[in-house]
């Protein structure tokens with residue numbers, strides 16, 4: 198579905214359904230350089246389970262027009278503007294990586310609009326290495342390579358996709374390659390510069406869950422300790438064998454975990 | 460700036476797609492010889508049917524052994540995904556019916572495997588899909604043949620029977636300029652000799668019956684998608700970019716992004732036409748792929764030895780291998796196929812049909828049969844077998860002479876192959892002498 202948000206055309210996947218205001222809504226927010234397709238399995242699932250699903254393409258990503266936004270706070274405001282445009286009063290937010298920071302910021306700054314959050318492959322702060330930032334700034338393919346390889350657990354470097362016929366490394370790399378020049382850099386810088394996450398986390402009043410990959414090398418489990426302490430009583434699910442690309446590496450375990458808060 | 464290195468071809472050939480079996484620890488990929496897979500509960504079942512979870516329902520649609528093979532070939536080719544099919548023919552058919560319907564058109568190289576030619580020239584026209592065949596060595600001919608309703612450009616990396624080297628970069632440019640994808644059949648080359656996606660091809664078809672499995676023990680096909688083609692932007696592929704009634708109005712480009720084509724092929728073509736691969740076949744092909752590089756380099760090495768030998772022999776009037784002087788694609792072969800032009804080639808014997816028959820009948824190491832890409836060396840005399848109904852004129856139109864012999868060079872000691880060929884050449888020489 199395409200709608201106008203802040204003067205640009207925003208795309209969101211809704212499982213080809215209209216939004217019904219009497220249904221609960223789940224919003225899915227992708228990570229850096231990605232688009233809504235990373236959530237296809239999960240959004241189809243929650244659509245069948247009686248929810249409106251809204252799987253967004255952030256500005257400048259996928260099918261949404263406009264420039265990529267500079268900060269997590271701006272991205273959070275954009276998500277709220279999107280809810281306004283769809284006449285949705287409140288929603289559960291599921292975010293991956295950068296998307297998890299956006300969900301966190303929404304829950305802290307717009308608590309009346311957020312029913313629950315699930316932060317997938319998250320950490321706060323989320324420092325990004327200079328090697329990735331520099332390569333992304335130069336639109337160097339090496340940035341895609343680093344994120345693709347480090348984004349999967351060691352065992353998944355050779356694939357082993359439970360979703361038949363898809364070479365998981367290849368599909369993830371292609372999503373990065375499809376991003377417009379500069380987009381990945383904007384996203385990575387926003388992750389790097391969002392340092393207020395743990396302060397914001399303390400304000401969260403809704404149910405919150407962390408879904409972490411036990412073998413995540415980009416946002417390792419140990420780097421989530423501050424966040425786990427800051428959020429009031431979070432539900433934490435650590436998925437064995439998964440790295441950072443949890444939607445691909447552990448799609449079924451992620452769905453089962455999401456049911457605990459959605 | 461250099462990013463981290465990806466695993467190389469040999470490592471992927473051994474590992475891609477596979478994990479030690481989670482339930483037993485088995486290191487080899489098990490043969491999951493099961494038609495169906497149990498659902499833990501009804502909601503899980505519904506979620507599998509509705510593409511919400513990863514997993515298997517029924518082995519016509521997907522199977523854990525096949526899945527390893529599919530991921531492995533996609534990794535080896537540098538694509539996003541693949542589908543294992545019952546045969547190479549089934550892979551070609553699956554690609555075509557995924558991309559087009561009646562009133563469509565294909566531009567194809569005229570130098571195709573006979574089975575592919577049959578499908579395109581005789582069978583598909585009954586279903587409203589026409590093909591124009593063009594000179595594989597003339598990119599402009601491909602351009603000239605493209606019509607409004609053309610939906611695919613197709614050729615073999617090495618054409619049959621003369622090993623015309625497909626100029627993939629030039630023909631990809633022609634196809635892309637017209638908003639069309641280029642599919643290549645890379646059966647005789649495999650990812651060891653050429654990486655068609657790196658050269659601009661969009662889809663790859665393999666007969667895994669040949670060098671990928673490598674031992675002449677199985678029939679199978681593979682269809683691989685690079686995801687580089689922009690289906691939506693082209694506007695010519697409603698099967699991918701418009702709602703599909705057969706799956707609750709799913710729009711494949713919208714839901715699967717880079718994997719749109721391969722998902723549509725599975726959810727429709729594999730489901731409805733049903734030409735799936737048997738899991739045991741997938742196991743055999745995986746086993747073959749593990750040694751792809753060592754086998755292919757030896758295939759090529761032996762082929763170079765044998766072609767050099769044949770060039771020196773009295774009754775041999777022509778040896779058609781692109782690396783040799785006199786082959787029209789020698790320069791292009793050097794550029795696109797530096798590691799060799801495969802192990803299948805033909806040569807001409809003086810003395811026509813009779814010499815050809817005498818040659819084949821005198822061989823004992825080479826097996827006389829209709830196949831290529833076995834670890835064992837193979838021979839066939841087209842004029843008395845695959846093309847036996849054709850007269851000299853019709854054969855010539857297909858680039859075949861009455862004394863043409865096709866060899867598929869195997870992994871035997873080359874000295875024994877040469878000794879065998881000498882026997883054949885002596886027999887052929889007698890016929891040639893007699894008919895002079």
Ligand SMILES: Cc1ncc(COP(=O)(O)O)c(C=O)c1O
Pocket residue numbers: 546547548549572574575615644646647665666667668678679680830831
């Ligand atoms: C180049 C080529 N393509 C496709 C095929 C068809 O493959 P299959 O026999 O596995 O259907 C063959 C078989 O000989 C072939 O040689």
